[in-house]
Amino acid sequence: MTIGIIGAGLTGLTLGSLMYDYEIIEKNSECGGLCRSLVEEGFTFDYGGSHIIFSKNREILNFMLEKLGDNYVKCRRNTKILYKGNYVKYPFENGLSDLPLQENFECIKGFIEALTENNNNQPGNFKEWLYSTFGKGIAEKYLIPYNEKIWKYDTSEMSTVWIDGRVPKPPIEDIIKSSLGIETEGYKHQLNFYYPEKGGINALIESLEHESRDKIIKNFDVKSITRENDGWVVSNGVKRKRYEKIIATHPIFDVIHTIKDVPSQIYHALYELKYNSLITVMLGLDVEYLNDFSWLYIADGDCLAHRVAFPSNYSKSVAPEGKSAVIAEITYNNGDSIDRLSDGEIITRTIEELHKKMIIDKDTVCFTRAKRIKYAYVISDLNYEHNIELIKRFLTHRGIYLVGRFAEFAYLNMDACMRNARDFAKAVQK
Ligand SMILES: Cc1cc2nc3c(=O)[nH]c(=O)nc-3n(C[C@H](O)[C@H](O)[C@H](O)COP(=O)(O)OP(=O)(O)OC[C@H]3O[C@@H](n4cnc5c(N)ncnc54)[C@H](O)[C@@H]3O)c2cc1C
Numbered sequence: 259m260t261i262g263i264i265g266a267g268l269t270g271l272t273l274g275s276l277m278y279d280y281e282i283i284e285k286n287s288e289c290g291g292l293c294r295s296l297v298e299e300g301f302t303f304d305y306g307g308s309h310i311i312f313s314k315n316r317e318i319l320n321f322m323l324e325k326l327g328d329n330y331v332k333c334r335r336n337t338k339i340l341y342k343g344n345y346v347k348y349p350f351e352n353g354l355s356d357l358p359l360q361e362n363f364e365c366i367k368g369f370i371e372a373l374t375e376n377n378n379n380q381p382g383n384f385k386e387w388l389y390s391t392f393g394k395g396i397a398e399k400y401l402i403p404y405n406e407k408i409w410k411y412d413t414s415e416m417s418t419v420w421i422d423g424r425v426p427k428p429p430i431e432d433i434i435k436s437s438l439g440i441e442t443e444g445y446k447h448q449l450n451f452y453y454p455e456k457g458g459i460n461a462l463i464e465s466l467e468h469e470s471r472d473k474i475i476k477n478f479d480v481k482s483i484t485r486e487n488d489g490w491v492v493s494n495g496v497k498r499k500r501y502e503k504i505i506a507t508h509p510i511f512d513v514i515h516t517i518k519d520v521p522s523q524i525y526h527a528l529y530e531l532k533y534n535s536l537i538t539v540m541l542g543l544d545v546e547y548l549n550d551f552s553w554l555y556i557a558d559g560d561c562l563a564h565r566v567a568f569p570s571n572y573s574k575s576v577a578p579e580g581k582s583a584v585i586a587e588i589t590y591n592n593g594d595s596i597d598r599l600s601d602g603e604i605i606t607r608t609i610e611e612l613h614k615k616m617i618i619d620k621d622t623v624c625f626t627r628a629k630r631i632k633y634a635y636v637i638s639d640l641n642y643e644h645n646i647e648l649i650k651r652f653l654t655h656r657g658i659y660l661v662g663r664f665a666e667f668a669y670l671n672m673d674a675c676m677r678n679a680r681d682f683a684k685a686v687q688k
Contacts, residue, residue: 260280261279261502261686262503263277263281263505264504264513265506265665266284267289267293268463268675268676269663269665269678270291270505270662271466272675273661273682274466274469274470274474276680276683277686280473282473284475284477284478285478285480286476286477289474292306293460293462294460295458296627297457299578300577300581301583302457302458302575302576303569303576305538305627305629306536307536307587308569309458309672310448310572311323311459311462312447314447315677321676322452322462325465326452330454331454331573332451333452333572335348336550336551337552337555339404339554340558340617341357343615344357347436348555350400350401351369351433351436352428352442355438362437364399365399366434367393368393368396369396370393371393372389381418383418383640384416384417385402385413388401388413407556409534409637410591410594411534415639415640416638416639416640417643419642419643420636420638420668426444426445428442455575462672480493480508480512481494482517483504483513484517484518485656489501489502503659505682505686506659506661506662507661507665508665509665509667510528510664510665513653513660517656517658524649527649528649530645531642532636532637532642533633533664533667535590535597535632535634536589536590536630536635537601537629537630538630539563539585539604539628540583541584541585541586541608542577542623543581543584543622544623544624545582548571548582548584549617552567552568553568554566560611561611561612563586563587566584566586569584570582584617586612588608601630633663661679666678
């Protein structure tokens, strides 16, 4: 009997490309999940947020590039942090000499104090980790405000389990050099990155989708998963499909809500899991050359967007000739003051704010769209590990496997999703 894969995002499609007897069930009319791209009026925007292809894992990186054939370009990161009107090299701690001298001094002083402080205690939360790793100056000027803006969560309520490999942690030497103005690079495995030449990040999806083309069932919103005899029945309320095994790549919330007899402590743990949502503001500009940045980080509270990406600096073909594409990313929580704004209000505000910060000229805007993504970032709060372990143990016991970003409920980038899919496919087909 066939294996049922729920969700045709990057993870579900990767699993499919590595399996023989399977079907992929997708609730939307199109595949791709977070890796979908909007193509309109000659622009291509990654509307689950601006994506780039990078990985520390050469094998997975090659796997991704192979899927693109020759449809990719290699780019060198030129990313900045907009800090009090100055462009500071990214990561912030590698750009200290771009700061006014007094602020540079405060950062290096705080860093040395953190190093020399006789503190043997392990940081108990993300905020403490930021202070103890980078010192007061870097933490308070940029890292805490930026992180609280993107996560929409108090950093002292976040755990440190997710940090490794995601928050760049430079060697001491680099911070000293950076303060003195000697060029250094941080977060090096992302310094060079790749991007599809045509089609946005969805090009990766299209290639994988092609491999599974006869085995994808679209517009099938899984509403129940039940055990029957020696297999599983998946239903959307109208149709039923039978499978030998179920691999869920869709959000863990939906997984739990589609199965019966879930103990109350599992629901309790589920409702304790934290995530945030994203609104992507896509702007087309009637300018050939805007800047040479890859993307910008903005920690300031006077602007909704925490990150602004310039995908036409990766590949010219994401905008019509003579025009540029810009993606502003704004996170929010269900029901908060950002969520309550209409898409139109968010677009108008974003254009005004980026204009004021001299990132764009509002008179050149010729295309606008906004899209909301309910599940954007997993937030590791202090109870995260306990809660996720409980739910995973329960689902494993029931015989439902989880692979992918919101199924595993972990901070997984594309490469990690593909690696986990590959590892899972190997294990299950042994
Ligand atoms: C803002 C942002 C920027 C990012 N940038 C990068 C980047 O630059 N580089 C990088 O490597 N990674 C990046 N990522 C991460 C990357 O997008 C994810 O790791 C990856 O897309 C996750 O794929 P997935 O298949 O696990 O999940 P999803 O993409 O969430 O796919 C899940 C699929 O399940 C389907 N589904 C949901 N419910 C049901 C149901 N009931 N029945 C059937 N189907 C269902 C959905 O429609 C979807 O197609 C970024 C993420 C975000 C949010």
